[in-house]
Amino acid sequence: MPKTFIFSCTGIRTLFDIYVYNESCYDSMDPEYIYEQCKILGIQDYEKKAREMAYKLFDVLTKDFSNLSKEEFEYVEYYFSSGTYGTAQQRIQNEIHKFELEGSKHAKAKYVFRRLFPETAWFKNHSKFLESYPIFIPFYAIFRIVTKVFLSWSNWMNEIKNILFMD
Structure with a gap:
């Protein structure tokens, strides 16, 4: 998921999947173990941010979207504008941006x-x-x-x- 997000983005369904999975399996999950495994893969920041956004968007107790910061709102907008599996245009933009960051x-x-x-x-x-x-x-x-x-x-x-x- 993080690779897809970085490469061509993923749609809002990804956040929904994170929310549903966490809600249905939370009692059987070990958060420390998950964090350590994410850290080994180098995706701990992505996992934390995606999980937090999923809960801010879908948690029944927090239907007030005014609690999103500008950065969080842009993050969610990125998901909403990327279809279910991301877009070719977003993939191209991300790749070109990566080359720019490398100094090209x-x-x-x-x-x-x-x-x-x-x-x-x-x-x-x-x-x-x-x-x-x-x-x-x-x-x-x-x-x-x-x-x-x-x-x-x-x-x-x-x-x-x-x-x-x-x-």
Whole structure:
């Protein structure tokens, strides 16, 4: 969930799922254990913030949304504007923003380049065959460009339009 949130966001359903799960299983959960496991994964801040927002939004006892700070309201708005599973536009914005944070002066160009030519690790993560036989990565990279750019031309053009007309 945190990876999806960071990569392309997730919808409000995620907060609802957190709330329902916590409410139905709270008696059998060990909060300290959950915190330690989240800490090991490096997601303890995300988990805490998402859980707090879920309770602020869905807890029957706190139907007063005026208790949300401006930052919390923007956080919730981000969820509401992201559909059920996030949006492609939000994913693109997040990736470009990540490149900007890394100091890239041409973040949009770097994003397009990385979409066309992912790092070697991407290929290995997306294919067990390529993980076992990395010598085939260059061939798959060419095949991928042909199929993604030329055979899915309308999808590729929509992505380019999203990049060009981004705030």
